[in-house]
Amino acid sequence: MIADLLTILKKDLTLDLRRAENFIAMLFFSVIILLVFSFSLPPDEEAHQSLAPGVYWVTFLMSGMLGLSKNFQLEKEMGCMEALLIAPISRGAIFMGKMLGTLVFLLLMQMILIPVFSLLFYSPAMGFFFELLGLSAVTALGFASLGTLLSGLTTDVRFKEILLPILLFPLLVPLLLAAVQIMSGIFAGQGFQAELDWLKLLVGFDLIFLIAAYLTFDFVMEL
Amino acid sequence: MNAAPLLQIAQVRKDFGYKRILKDVSFDLNAGDFTLLLGQNGAGKSTLLKILSGLMRPSQGEVFYRGANLKEDPQLLRQDLGVIGHHPQVYGDLSAFENLLFFAKLRHLKDPKALVEDALERVDLARFKNAQVKNFSSGMFKRMGIARLMISRPRLLLLDEPYTGLDYKSVDFFNRFLVDFARSGGAILMVTHQLDVCFEISSRIAILEQGCITEDHPRSSFNYQELIDHYQRATQ
Numbered sequence: 001m002i003a004d005l006l007t008i009l010k011k012d013l014t015l016d017l018r019r020a021e022n023f024i025a026m027l028f029f030s031v032i033i034l035l036v037f038s039f040s041l042p043p044d045e046e047a048h049q050s051l052a053p054g055v056y057w058v059t060f061l062m063s064g065m066l067g068l069s070k071n072f073q074l075e076k077e078m079g080c081m082e083a084l085l086i087a088p089i090s091r092g093a094i095f096m097g098k099m100l101g102t103l104v105f106l107l108l109m110q111m112i113l114i115p116v117f118s119l120l121f122y123s124p125a126m127g128f129f130f131e132l133l134g135l136s137a138v139t140a141l142g143f144a145s146l147g148t149l150l151s152g153l154t155t156d157v158r159f160k161e162i163l164l165p166i167l168l169f170p171l172l173v174p175l176l177l178a179a180v181q182i183m184s185g186i187f188a189g190q191g192f193q194a195e196l197d198w199l200k201l202l203v204g205f206d207l208i209f210l211i212a213a214y215l216t217f218d219f220v221m222e223l
Numbered sequence: 224m225n226a227a228p229l230l231q232i233a234q235v236r237k238d239f240g241y242k243r244i245l246k247d248v249s250f251d252l253n254a255g256d257f258t259l260l261l262g263q264n265g266a267g268k269s270t271l272l273k274i275l276s277g278l279m280r281p282s283q284g285e286v287f288y289r290g291a292n293l294k295e296d297p298q299l300l301r302q303d304l305g306v307i308g309h310h311p312q313v314y315g316d317l318s319a320f321e322n323l324l325f326f327a328k329l330r331h332l333k334d335p336k337a338l339v340e341d342a343l344e345r346v347d348l349a350r351f352k353n354a355q356v357k358n359f360s361s362g363m364f365k366r367m368g369i370a371r372l373m374i375s376r377p378r379l380l381l382l383d384e385p386y387t388g389l390d391y392k393s394v395d396f397f398n399r400f401l402v403d404f405a406r407s408g409g410a411i412l413m414v415t416h417q418l419d420v421c422f423e424i425s426s427r428i429a430i431l432e433q434g435c436i437t438e439d440h441p442r443s444s445f446n447y448q449e450l451i452d453h454y455q456r457a458t459q
Contacts, residue, residue, distance in 0.1 A: 007328045011314070018316040079310020083371075086276050087329040088301040222280050 001096075004089040008097025009104075015074055016105060022070050023105065030063040030113055038120040045122040052123040053183035057176050059113070060106075060139070065165055067105045068147040071098055072155040081155070085221055095148060095217035099210075102144040103137075110136040124187055131186045138199075139179045142206040146171055149213035153220045178202040227290055229254050229410045230275065230379060235284035237270055237434075244270050246434040247284070252379070252412055257405040259421060259442075260414045261454055262431035268414040269309070271431065272381050275412070276306055288379070302330075305377030307385045311364035312371075315357030319348055319367060322356055327374050335374075342370035346396070361388030369397055380404065382413040386420055394420050418454075422447050430454065 016023065037055045041047055075081040084094055114132050118125035125132055150167050154160040178198040185195040192199055228251035237245040244267045252258060262268045273279040275286060277297045286293040288300040306312075313322045320339055327335035343349045346366040351359070356367065365388050372380065380401075386394055402424050405411055415421060422442070428450060430438040438453075445453060 003331075004329060007325065011317070011325050014321070015314060015316050074314065078315060079308060079312045080314055082276075082278055082306070082308060082310065083312035083326060084329075085278055086301055086304055086306055087326065088298055088331075089329050222278070 001090055001093045004093035005097040008094060009100045012098060012101030013104060026063050026066045027109060027112060029066060030059050031116055033059045033062060034117055034120050048122045052121040053180045056117055057179050064106055064143055067102055068151045069161060069164065071102055071148060071151050076155055091218040091221060092214045095214055099144045099148040102148055103140055106140040106144060107137060128186050135179060135182055138202050138206060139175060142175045142209055145210040145213045149217060149220060152217065174201060175205050228252060229289060231287040233285045235274060235281045237274060238282045244434055248436055250436055252410045254408045254410055255405055256427055257411045257425045258427040258429055259425045260412055260429050260431055266431045267434045268431050269383055272383050272414060276304060276381050303378035305372040305375055305380045307368040307382045309383055313356045313364060313367055316355055318353045319343060319356055320352040323370055323374060326371055330375050338374045342373045345373060346370045362390055362393060365389050366393055378409050380409065380411045384415055386415060386417045398424050
């Protein structure tokens with residue numbers, strides 16, 4: 001199974017590299033959202049710092065949607081999803097490969113967004129770059145797990161661009177609340193320790209949806 | 224005593240909402256069979272192929288492959304299955320070589336690179352092996368599909384309009400591949416409207432009409448013109 005998921009992951013990353021316009025569009029979109037928020041908030045450091053975590057994760061959520069929607073689009077374009085589904089591999093491997101592809105895509109974006117965010121919001125984000133990257137990884141894992149499952153579920157549905165966020169956003173509320181709280185703690189210089197309960201919630205969310213998505217992906221992909 | 228059928232379809236029914244597409248279809252496919260499945264547009268042929276390939280669950284009924292229920296053991300079928308469908312099933316931004324290598328790796332084949340090189344040579348795509356397939360013609364896509372079948376070495380082929388876009392040379396090559404495949408004990412179920420190119424090499428003709436198999440005969444029961452006449456009468 002590991003070999004299969006790595007084969008799928010490698011293929012997805014190769015396609016992402018060759019379609020770099022997806023990544024660039026997603027990055028531009030994120031920077032524009034950050035800019036709009038930056039202009040719309042009062043120009044004082046205190047307001048920026050208190051609102052910055054919320055702004056960051058809303059940006060993550062919205063741009064992450066672009067990453068998700070391209071996930072199965074590639075497979076549908078020339079009927080490759082069918083070829084994948086009849087391959088003699090576990091459907092869990094297909095899910096894991098695609099989920100990890102999304103995760104890598106999101107993390108690369110976060111690595112670029114953190115410095116931009118730090119610049120626009122008087123926030124001490126660059127001082128906590130690795131803590132934020134760690135937090136992004138844990139948050140992105142939950143987002144990618146649930147998002148990949150729902151993206152697969154809505155692939156053949158009309159108005160999937162609307163349906164996917166309608167299904168996904170409410171389910172992501174605990175994840176986002178936890179991420180905002182932990183980020184506030186990091187900015188306050190308390191690291192992860194001060195928000196240990198939120199961190200547990202985040203990890204719990206990841207585990208529940210990773211396992212649930214892995215186990216149900218087989219049923220989701222059958223008509 | 225007859226050997227057990229390779230593929231057995233028992234009382235398969237498929238509903239989409241209130242619309243019944245397949246009505247209690249029962250059908251066996253034996254090793255060495257080369258069956259043409261005929262029927263008008265909307266008769267349910269593609270839906271049946273999707274159910275047989277495990278892409279779609281029947282609303283009722285069972286599909287057995289080598290005696291195992293597809294619901295309980297889908298991997299047994301997937302290991303032996305080769306499909307050519309409506310879509311080219313390739314990634315446009317990958318080269319011909321990368322596409323075939325990807326699917327060969329998913330089949331855990333030994334020395335996949337050599338197999339891919341050989342298959343590309345045989346379908347006359349070797350000189351395009353590093354070209355991104357998004358610029359290929361529909362005939363080249365079909366040849367990619369044939370190359371994928373060659374690499375995966377299936378025991379059962381489910382083919383949906385495989386001749387579309389193929390030139391005469393490729394049709395001839397593909398037909399020789401199918402004949403060898405059936406002779407070596409493989410089973411073929413082919414949906415096609417291009418009877419003229421495959422009638423002679425098939426062994427059995429079935430007609431699906433309004434969700435039911437209405438006719439199932441050995442190909443030797445007809446000559447080509449008789450089949451056309453019979454088919455036209457049956458589908459009127």
